[in-house]
Amino acid sequence: MLEEYITKMRERCHTNKLDPHVIPTFNSLSDDELSQIQSEYRDTLDIIRLFMNTFLEKSKGIPILVAVTDEKGNIIEYLGDPSLEDTVVNQVGLKKGVQFSEAQAGVNSVLAALDLGIPVQMIGEEHFYYFLHQTACYSVPLYHKNKVVGTISMMTFVHVANPLIMASLETVVDSIQRELNLLEKNRYLDEMNHMVLEQSNTGYIVVEENREIVRINPKARDILGLPQDYESFAIDELMLLSRVHDLYVRGEVIQDYKIIFQNKHETRTCLVDFFPFQRGTLIQLHDITEYTKTESYIQNAEKLAIVGQMAAGVAHEIKNPLTTLKGFIQLSKEGGPSNAFPEIMLKEIERIDQITNEFLVLSRPTVQRKDWHDVRDLIREIEVLLSSFAIIKNVEILYDFQDVKPIYSDGNQMKQVFINLVKNSVESVEQNGKLTISVRPHGENELLVRFNDDGNGFPDQILHRMGQPFLTTKKDGNGLGLMICKRVVEEIHNGQLCIQNNNNGGAVVDIILPCNG
Numbered sequence: 001m002l003e004e005y006i007t008k009m010r011e012r013c014h015t016n017k018l019d020p021h022v023i024p025t026f027n028s029l030s031d032d033e034l035s036q037i038q039s040e041y042r043d044t045l046d047i048i049r050l051f052m053n054t055f056l057e058k059s060k061g062i063p064i065l066v067a068v069t070d071e072k073g074n075i076i077e078y079l080g081d082p083s084l085e086d087t088v089v090n091q092v093g094l095k096k097g098v099q100f101s102e103a104q105a106g107v108n109s110v111l112a113a114l115d116l117g118i119p120v121q122m123i124g125e126e127h128f129y130y131f132l133h134q135t136a137c138y139s140v141p142l143y144h145k146n147k148v149v150g151t152i153s154m155m156t157f158v159h160v161a162n163p164l165i166m167a168s169l170e171t172v173v174d175s176i177q178r179e180l181n182l183l184e185k186n187r188y189l190d191e192m193n194h195m196v197l198e199q200s201n202t203g204y205i206v207v208e209e210n211r212e213i214v215r216i217n218p219k220a221r222d223i224l225g226l227p228q229d230y231e232s233f234a235i236d237e238l239m240l241l242s243r244v245h246d247l248y249v250r251g252e253v254i255q256d257y258k259i260i261f262q263n264k265h266e267t268r269t270c271l272v273d274f275f276p277f278q279r280g281t282l283i284q285l286h287d288i289t290e291y292t293k294t295e296s297y298i299q300n301a302e303k304l305a306i307v308g309q310m311a312a313g314v315a316h317e318i319k320n321p322l323t324t325l326k327g328f329i330q331l332s333k334e335g336g337p338s339n340a341f342p343e344i345m346l347k348e349i350e351r352i353d354q355i356t357n358e359f360l361v362l363s364r365p366t367v368q369r370k371d372w373h374d375v376r377d378l379i380r381e382i383e384v385l386l387s388s389f390a391i392i393k394n395v396e397i398l399y400d401f402q403d404v405k406p407i408y409s410d411g412n413q414m415k416q417v418f419i420n421l422v423k424n425s426v427e428s429v430e431q432n433g434k435l436t437i438s439v440r441p442h443g444e445n446e447l448l449v450r451f452n453d454d455g456n457g458f459p460d461q462i463l464h465r466m467g468q469p470f471l472t473t474k475k476d477g478n479g480l481g482l483m484i485c486k487r488v489v490e491e492i493h494n495g496q497l498c499i500q501n502n503n504n505g506g507a508v509v510d511i512i513l514p515c516n517g
Contacts, residue, residue, distance in 0.1 A: 006112065013128050028095070044144075044180060047183065063157055064080050067153045073111055119141070135157060137154070138155075140152055203224075203287070211236060220283075224263065241259070257271065369410055370409060371411065373406060375404060428453060429454055429506070436452045436453075442512055452506065454506040
């Protein structure tokens with residue numbers, strides 16, 4: 001293939017009436033055109049210079065000139081031996097920007113390598129022009145993405161010609177191509193990482209060892225309320241993150257650490273993770289603001305659902321004292337003995353006030369307020385509400401309280417947990433069923449609140465999954481009640497909520513709470 005190509009190339013030289021004794025004049029690119037091509041080949045040329053300069057350094061003493069062309073044969077770079085540059089390049093005019101064409105250069109290795117896509121060598125008289133008979137030229141095509149994008153050629157004096165030069169050039173070009181492919185992959189990964197960071201819904205911050213923030217993506221800026229053009233700064237300027245960073249530097253594991261950021265416009269709730277990254281730290285900010293709002297909405301919706309179900313029982317509880325009041329008022333009108341009426345009537349009114357006040361507990365917004373509470377008092381305060389569930393099915397609620405330590409808790413949220421669990425138990429038992437609520441110490445610094453009913457219990461296949469959202473055994477249930485209870489007990493109060501079936505039938509729900517807050 002190569003011999004046939006060279007023969008035809010030589011024939012075209014005669015057809016084009018080239019004179020082998022005359023040094024040709026080459027056309028050249030303009031400075032702007034050359035600069036444009038060099039700019040397009042900038043990364044490629046940087047890698048070629050790196051490899052070829054290393055090769056030339058190790059080949060000192062051998063007169064070698066390296067020429068780089070683009071895919072059209074335009075010379076865009078020269079490297080190498082000054083003697084060759086003086087005797088051949090400058091005399092002939094083969095400088096940067098020369099358009100190497102067959103009509104001017106005749107038989108040459110550069111165009112042959114470009115056209116055939118294979119390494120080509122021209123030694124001495126194999127060249128068409130006599131002035132090149134004193135040289136040996138070796139050209140190897142440069143591939144990128146399976147396409148020839150140029151050539152790298154070596155020129156030396158004919159008396160230095162050696163097959164090892166071509167072998168060495170092919171090895172260097174192969175290394176250059178692998179480096180270009182690696183550069184392309186790295187560029188792709190960089191662009192992909194940049195796109196992911198820029199478009200991600202997770203905030204990312206990179207902090208160096210000196211505490212300087214060297215990278216912060218748009219989401220992190222948005223969470224922190226920083227303008228997108230905010231210049232580099234130290235993590236010490238972010239007070240909340242700086243404190244957590246100090247904990248991380250001291251060796252603490254920071255995973256799903258909850259931080260509430262308050263900027264000029266809004267409040268953001270985030271889960272923060274810290275990871276080692278190179279010689280610094282990578283911080284991830286997971287914005288759970290909307291999730292928190294949704295969770296609060298679900299919790300309040302669950303309260304309203306309970307209010308609706310309790311309405312009949314509460315109405316019955318209020319009806320009893322109202323009947324008493326009505327009777328006393330009628331007796332007063334008839335002139336009956338009235339000395340005891342005011343006291344009894346006040347007690348009945350207080351009872352109505354107690355029922356309505358506790359009923360309103362369920363409609364209050366879910367705002368976390370912790371204080372020291374006696375769990376037994378919390379249960380006693382909602383005893384009337386609990387009985388409103390039981391009265392419809394005539395369920396007997398028994399209380400078994402032992403002395404326990406106070407706990408640091410959110411009283412309203414714990415009341416909602418107790419109401420939810422009693423509601424579940426009452427719904428699971430038959431008419432005239434029984435529910436026992438017990439409070440007792442559990443170990444040295446914990447207490448146990450147990451709800452033990454004689455209902456149907458939970459099916460074995462879903463018992464271990466209870467507490468997951470939308471998992472329910474009720475026809476009209478949504479599975480959110482137990483999920484909320486589990487979160488309040490385990491996440492807000494650092495306790496445990498355990499569900500199991502009683503050996504004698506029914507379900508047992510245990511709440512274990514720490515007494516030290």
